[in-house]
Amino acid sequence: MDKGVANLTFPLKGDYLAMLAPSFVVDFSYPKIISQLKDLGFSKVVELTFGAKVVNKEYHKVLEKSNKLMIATVCPGVVETIKSKYPNYRKNLIPVDSPMIATAKICKKIYPHYKNVFISPCNFKKLEAQNSDAVDYAIDYKELYTLLEKNKLLNKKYSKNKIGILDKFYNDYTKIYPLAGGLSKTAHLKNILNPNESLVLDGMNEVSKFLENPSKKIKFLDVTFCKGGCIGGPCIVSTLPLNQRREKVLDYLKVAEKEKIPEGKKGILNKAIGINFRKSY
Numbered sequence: 001m002d003k004g005v006a007n008l009t010f011p012l013k014g015d016y017l018a019m020l021a022p023s024f025v026v027d028f029s030y031p032k033i034i035s036q037l038k039d040l041g042f043s044k045v046v047e048l049t050f051g052a053k054v055v056n057k058e059y060h061k062v063l064e065k066s067n068k069l070m071i072a073t074v075c076p077g078v079v080e081t082i083k084s085k086y087p088n089y090r091k092n093l094i095p096v097d098s099p100m101i102a103t104a105k106i107c108k109k110i111y112p113h114y115k116n117v118f119i120s121p122c123n124f125k126k127l128e129a130q131n132s133d134a135v136d137y138a139i140d141y142k143e144l145y146t147l148l149e150k151n152k153l154l155n156k157k158y159s160k161n162k163i164g165i166l167d168k169f170y171n172d173y174t175k176i177y178p179l180a181g182g183l184s185k186t187a188h189l190k191n192i193l194n195p196n197e198s199l200v201l202d203g204m205n206e207v208s209k210f211l212e213n214p215s216k217k218i219k220f221l222d223v224t225f226c227k228g229g230c231i232g233g234p235c236i237v238s239t240l241p242l243n244q245r246r247e248k249v250l251d252y253l254k255v256a257e258k259e260k261i262p263e264g265k266k267g268i269l270n271k272a273i274g275i276n277f278r279k280s281y
Contacts (some may be wrong), residue, residue: 003130005139008117010147012041017114019103019135020047020166023121023178023230025252026245027141027237031165035158036148044111044167051103052174054272056187058096063220064192070220072183074098077124077225079281081204086211093281099177100125104134105275119144121178121233124225140235165261172256178230179249184222193220203227 018037028036034045055074063070071092073079082089097105104116115136118129122140129138139147148154176182180202189198198220201207207223226232228242231249238245 003135003137004126005137005143005147008137008139010040010151015111015114016042017044017046017107017111017116017167018042019100019107019116019118020045021100021119021121021125021178021230022047022049022175022249022252023233023236024119024141025248026121026231026240027145030252030255031163032158034164034166035162036153036156038164039153039156040147040151042117044107044114045164046103046107046167047171047175048099048103049171049174049177050271051097051099051101051106052177052183052186053171054102054106054269054277055096055099056174056183057269058277059094059183059187060189060192062094062096063189066219068092069214069218070094072220072222073281074177074183075124075224075230076128077122077204078207078223080124080127081207081225082211083281085208089211090281095278095280097277097279098128099174100128101132101134101279102272102275102277104132105277106272108134109275110271121230121236122226123234141233141237142235145237165259172253172259175253175256176249179246180224180227180229181222182229184220189220198222202229202232 024033037045069092071094073094073096079093100118107116117137118135120126120138120140126138126140129135174186176185181200184198184200196217199218200222201210202224204225231245232242
């Protein structure tokens with residue numbers, strides 16, 4: 001089944017849930033994007049930040065028991081490249097879902113009748129969605145931008161009292177996940193790894209160089225296919241340089257840290273109880 005935007009009719013009719021990667025702030029304004037998505041017909045809007053928090057917990061379990069090199073699997077671009085070009089490293093891929101899949105599984109548990117639509121900064125995430133039962137559709141930032149433009153929502157003004165907040169599973173500190181090294185900075189691995197045992201690499205060229213000449217000291221690779229992390233994704237509309245995109249994410253984190261979020265909308269770990277977040281590569 002093709003899960004692309006071509007199979008969706010806007011404004012949507014029925015129960016649809018939008019899953020936003022936190023890199024969305026590079027292209028879209030917060031919290032305005034929530035109202036724009038609601039106007040497109042989405043009943044719920046969540047962010048992958050809680051899924052990232054759950055993934056971090058699973059990484060803890062894996063890394064504290066491992067005595068070999070482990071490679072992060074939050075980026076499907078890296079995963080697919082390793083599977084095709086460096087198959088000898090498949091055994092080193094951390095057997096845990098990405099934040100997208102983790103969030104989708106949680107949403108399927110809490111909102112079982114909703115169709116999950118992931119909004120993506122890259123084509124690899126769309127491919128990952130295509131291969132998951134938890135994600136029903138995937139559209140990228142360029143497609144969303146076009147949809148907002150077509151439906152005359154791109155420049156629509158919303159009064160402050162009509163702009164909503166993200167639905168359940170809200171989490172703040174993992175909003176930096178789309179930045180290179182965001183995983184390492186939020187996973188709290190100090191009690192598991194020494195500083196010289198982990199390495200952040202962004203850009204597949206850098207990842208390939210390491211895989212072809214690995215250091216035996218490194219036990220954990222925090223890696224992304226694109227330079228800068230997900231903010232460098234090919235489906236991002238913005239032409240801003242990476243440093244300015246990075247600032248947008250960091251500014252978003254500052255806003256989030258000051259927001260007053262109702263208890264019912266916070267990302268509480270017991271919401272994920274009973275869900276299997278492990279997978280094999």
